Amino acid sequence: xxxxxxxxxxxxxxxxxxxxxxxxxxxxxxxxxxxxxxxxxxxxxxxxxxxxxxxxxxxxxxxxxxxxxxxxxxxxxxxxxxxxxxxxxxxxxxxxxxxxxxxxxxxxxxxxxxxxxxxxxxxxxxxxxxxxxxxxxxxxxxxxxxxxxxxxxxxxxxxxxxxxxxxxxxxxxxxxxxxxxxxxxxxxxxxxxxxxxxxxxxxxxxxxxxxxxxxxxxxxxxxxxxxxxxxxxxxxxxxxxxx
Amino acid sequence: xxxxxxxxxxxxxxxxxxxxxxxxxxxxxxxxxxxxxxxxxxxxxxxxxxxxxxxxxxxxxxxxxxxxxxxxxxxxxxxxxxxxxxxxxxxxxxxxxxxxxxxxxxxxxxxxxxxxxxxxxxxxxxxxxxxxxxxxxxxxxxxxxxxxxxxxxxxxxxxxxxxxxxxxxxxxxxxxxxxxxxxxxxxxxxxxxxxxxxxxxxxxxxxxxxxxxxxxxxx
Numbered sequence: 108x109x110x111x112x113x114x115x116x117x118x119x120x121x122x123x124x125x126x127x128x129x130x131x132x133x134x135x136x137x138x139x140x141x142x143x144x145x146x147x148x149x150x151x152x153x154x155x156x157x158x159x160x161x162x163x164x165x166x167x168x169x170x171x172x173x174x175x176x177x178x179x180x181x182x183x184x185x186x187x188x189x190x191x192x193x194x195x196x197x198x199x200x201x202x203x204x205x206x207x208x209x210x211x212x213x214x215x216x217x218x219x220x221x222x223x224x225x226x227x228x229x230x231x232x233x234x235x236x237x238x239x240x241x242x243x244x245x246x247x248x249x250x251x252x253x254x255x256x257x258x259x260x261x262x263x264x265x266x267x268x269x270x271x272x273x274x275x276x277x278x279x280x281x282x283x284x285x286x287x288x289x290x291x292x293x294x295x296x297x298x299x300x301x302x303x304x305x306x307x308x309x310x311x312x313x314x315x316x317x318x319x320x321x322x323x324x325x326x327x328x329x330x331x332x333x334x335x336x337x338x339x340x341x342x343x344x345x346x347x348x349x350x
Numbered sequence: 351x352x353x354x355x356x357x358x359x360x361x362x363x364x365x366x367x368x369x370x371x372x373x374x375x376x377x378x379x380x381x382x383x384x385x386x387x388x389x390x391x392x393x394x395x396x397x398x399x400x401x402x403x404x405x406x407x408x409x410x411x412x413x414x415x416x417x418x419x420x421x422x423x424x425x426x427x428x429x430x431x432x433x434x435x436x437x438x439x440x441x442x443x444x445x446x447x448x449x450x451x452x453x454x455x456x457x458x459x460x461x462x463x464x465x466x467x468x469x470x471x472x473x474x475x476x477x478x479x480x481x482x483x484x485x486x487x488x489x490x491x492x493x494x495x496x497x498x499x500x501x502x503x504x505x506x507x508x509x510x511x512x513x514x515x516x517x518x519x520x521x522x523x524x525x526x527x528x529x530x531x532x533x534x535x536x537x538x539x540x541x542x543x544x545x546x547x548x549x550x551x552x553x554x555x556x557x558x559x560x561x562x563x564x565x566x567x568x569x
Binding site: 197 | 466468469471472473474475476477478479482486487490491494
């Protein structure tokens with residue numbers, strides 16, 4: 108049995124009067140790939156964003172790598188160890204691809220510029236974009252930008268990665284190049300939590316699939332269980348609409 | 351009506367010296383205003399409620415009262431409080447910088463807030479602190495966007511600095527008044543003064559344009 112890297116108990120999140128998460132319990136083991144699916148507005152992105160405190164939980168507890176997330180002091184420590192990939196890439200437009208990658212390792216990890224560059228170039232090579240090191244983000248396609256964003260997160264050598272609908276803003280023909288990178292990451296044993304609408308990816312790469320609706324985890328299990336034998340009616344409904 | 355070119359010619363050296371002082375006071379004021387404005391705009395974005403409140407009071411007060419009244423406050427009211435006369439140059443510079451600071455603060459705030467909030471999130475999610483993200487990611491992008499409004503602020507200051515003539519500070523407008531008192535050639539002199547202001551603002555507008563383009567190509 109592997110250790111739990113992320114432990115979430117009784118997590119609640121309210122935006123004003125609206126309760127988006129109504130008590131979530133979730134453990135993610137080391138090297139596990141957890142895929143979160145569910146209708147839009149169900150709270151799945153909020154759940155992901157609570158893990159690295161981009162959203163401050165209204166209640167409950169989030170423990171990452173043994174560190175409880177409850178004060179500013181710990182937040183940066185935890186964020187160093189968890190990479191995040193956003194739907195809209197969020198690359199830094201005033202920097203080249205290489206500069207995007209080396210900034211945080213230099214400022215946060217204290218890496219020397221040469222080390223950071225070496226690491227960055229290795230990672231760019233891994234996502235197939237070594238020749239774009241000196242380009243600016245705006246000259247890249249959406250799929251390329253997202254691969255750079257993944258490389259940027261990896262450059263911090265995180266122990267886990269969070270993906271917030273990483274392919275939702277992409278043109279259909281670019282989705283696979285991003286999913287391929289994520290597949291190879293999973294194969295290398297990266298701990299991953301992925302919010303996505305790509306059911307093929309969820310089925311193939313996920314160790315565990317969660318169906319979130321109305322602020323609850325309604326159903327969870329292996330991809331086989333959730334996709335082929337959903338127990339809950341709402342899961343069946345959701346799957347019938349998108350599959 | 352006679353138009354006496356000789357008078358303009360004779361007055362020109364004095365007027366141009368006055369224009370030099372106008373440029374000096376505007377440049378110093380906008381420079382100090384930049385420092386004040388940058389500080390105030392960052393204060394207004396932080397979590398410290400009291401500082402934020404003070405920042406808002408400052409900006410609201412300055413933007414809600416005329417510069418002329420602010421100059422009077424510094425030149426006439428301040429001495430009553432501190433029990434000491436205030437030098438006209440000091441009064442002119444401090445009134446104009448404090449005034450400019452409030453407008454620059456608003457320009458900065460607009461620039462910072464125009465940056466997509468995903469940029470802050472990306473920086474923070476990489477483990478950088480709020481201040482590091484501000485410094486390396488948000489501010490460099492914001493600076494590029496605020497060059498045009500900062501150019502406008504400088505142009506406005508070149509013109510508004512004419513108000514310090516009322517406390518006898520001898521910049522371009524005051525020089526014009528003094529020459530007219532001697533020569534009675536109000537049409538010629540005011541026309542010359544207007545053209546000198548126009549020339550200065552025109553040059554600044556063009557320089558802003560150049561700066562804008564330079565920042566745009568080099569990213």
